[in-house]
Amino acid sequence: MEGYLLTIGILFMLYEGSYCELYRHDYYCDQAPGGWLKFNPIPHTWEEAALRCYNEGAILASPLDEEFSKTLSNIMIDHGLLTTPIFTGISNVYARSEYQTMEGVPISNLCISWSAEPNIKPSDQNCIAMNTNGTVTALSCLDRHPFVCYRKSGVQLNECGAVDNGFVLDNRTGSCYKAFNMLSSWPESFAICAREGAHLAVINSDTEAEVIWDLAKKVLAQTPVPSWSYVNIGFRSWSEPRTWMTIHGQSLKDAGYDKWSPNEPNHEHERCGTLFAGSSVKDGVLNDGECHVTRKFICELDPKINAAVH
Numbered sequence: 001m002e003g004y005l006l007t008i009g010i011l012f013m014l015y016e017g018s019y020c021e022l023y024r025h026d027y028y029c030d031q032a033p034g035g036w037l038k039f040n041p042i043p044h045t046w047e048e049a050a051l052r053c054y055n056e057g058a059i060l061a062s063p064l065d066e067e068f069s070k071t072l073s074n075i076m077i078d079h080g081l082l083t084t085p086i087f088t089g090i091s092n093v094y095a096r097s098e099y100q101t102m103e104g105v106p107i108s109n110l111c112i113s114w115s116a117e118p119n120i121k122p123s124d125q126n127c128i129a130m131n132t133n134g135t136v137t138a139l140s141c142l143d144r145h146p147f148v149c150y151r152k153s154g155v156q157l158n159e160c161g162a163v164d165n166g167f168v169l170d171n172r173t174g175s176c177y178k179a180f181n182m183l184s185s186w187p188e189s190f191a192i193c194a195r196e197g198a199h200l201a202v203i204n205s206d207t208e209a210e211v212i213w214d215l216a217k218k219v220l221a222q223t224p225v226p227s228w229s230y231v232n233i234g235f236r237s238w239s240e241p242r243t244w245m246t247i248h249g250q251s252l253k254d255a256g257y258d259k260w261s262p263n264e265p266n267h268e269h270e271r272c273g274t275l276f277a278g279s280s281v282k283d284g285v286l287n288d289g290e291c292h293v294t295r296k297f298i299c300e301l302d303p304k305i306n307a308a309v310h
């Protein structure tokens with residue numbers, strides 16, 4: 001009898017183990033919906049929420065069946081969300097007459113119950129939210145609500161533990177990087193890296209300065225913008241007089257790289273961190289720049305943190 005139970009136990013563990021393969025450290029595996037879930041407590045508009053999930057290689061979760069609906073309810077209860085609904089992936093954003101989940105399942109194929117009369121306004125973009133008790137309600141897509149991202153199992157992750165192959169491992173630092181060719185303010189750059197599950201690149205050594213400088217040179221050469229010969233990276237200043245800190249809270253010296261360009265930092269109103277990479281004289285060293293000025297930027301991802309075993 002004991003041997004029998006042990007066998008069952010081991011089989012169960014094997015099943016669990018093979019079922020829950022590697023995925024991002026911030027997602028957890030759930031057997032009921034058959035995949036990975038992540039609760040996002042910060043209220044977002046529907047579009048922001050959909051984009052956020054997309055950037056994580058996932059989609060906005062919908063109550064696809066009763067079990068999935070229960071899983072979502074339990075997530076809400078576990079996070080103390082008793083009166084605030086979450087956005088689901090169900091909406092009519094593509095065509096006013098067509099309500100479907102992100103997967104493309106029409107609303108008529110879902111077993112959902114409305115919290116009151118279906119309060120859909122025919123002419124509007126409506127996004128369907130779910131209450132803690134499992135009922136659904138139609139809301140403006142511009143409202144802000146928490147949401148759950150969902151990733152079906154069977155994910156192919158690259159060596160960076162990322163879905164996005166734009167992140168490439170550099171064997172000199174053991175970190176992964178992605179250079180963005182678009183121009184963004186420093187706060188936007190910070191937010192885009194965060195959405196990708198990464199962070200604005202933080203220079204932790206002379207070697208890493210070279211790695212990031214190389215990437216910056218390449219991305220700046222892609223579409224040359226002569227007046228922007230630098231990229232946004234992960235440090236900035238606070239208070240008066242200015243105190244320079246990496247986005248991970250360390251002084252530049254403690255972080256491992258504090259080589260400023262000659263005569264930098266120069267202007268009090270330049271509070272955001274950049275790296276010179278396009279003007280031969282000053283290349284590969286730090287500069288203080290204005291936060292609102294748009295520049296190309298570099299995100300960094302630690303593969304060891306991202307691809308944790310569950």
Ligand SMILES: *[C@@H]1O[C@H](CO)[C@@H](O)[C@H](O)[C@H]1NC(C)=O
Nearest residue numbers: 083115116131132133134135
């Ligand atoms: C479910 O919750 C919603 C919103 O809190 C509420 O309006 C509705 O009456 C509840 N329905 C049931 C069946 O409890």
Ligand SMILES: *[C@@H]1O[C@H](CO)[C@@H](O)[C@H](O)[C@H]1NC(C)=O
Nearest residue numbers: 168169170171172173174175
């Ligand atoms: C590091 O990567 C470079 C370029 O891809 C390669 O030539 C080199 O052999 C690699 N070094 C190690 C130690 O893996």
Ligand SMILES: [Ca+2]
Nearest residue numbers: 175202203204
């Ligand atoms: Ca780093």
Ligand SMILES: [Ca+2]
Nearest residue numbers: 266287288289
């Ligand atoms: Ca400056």
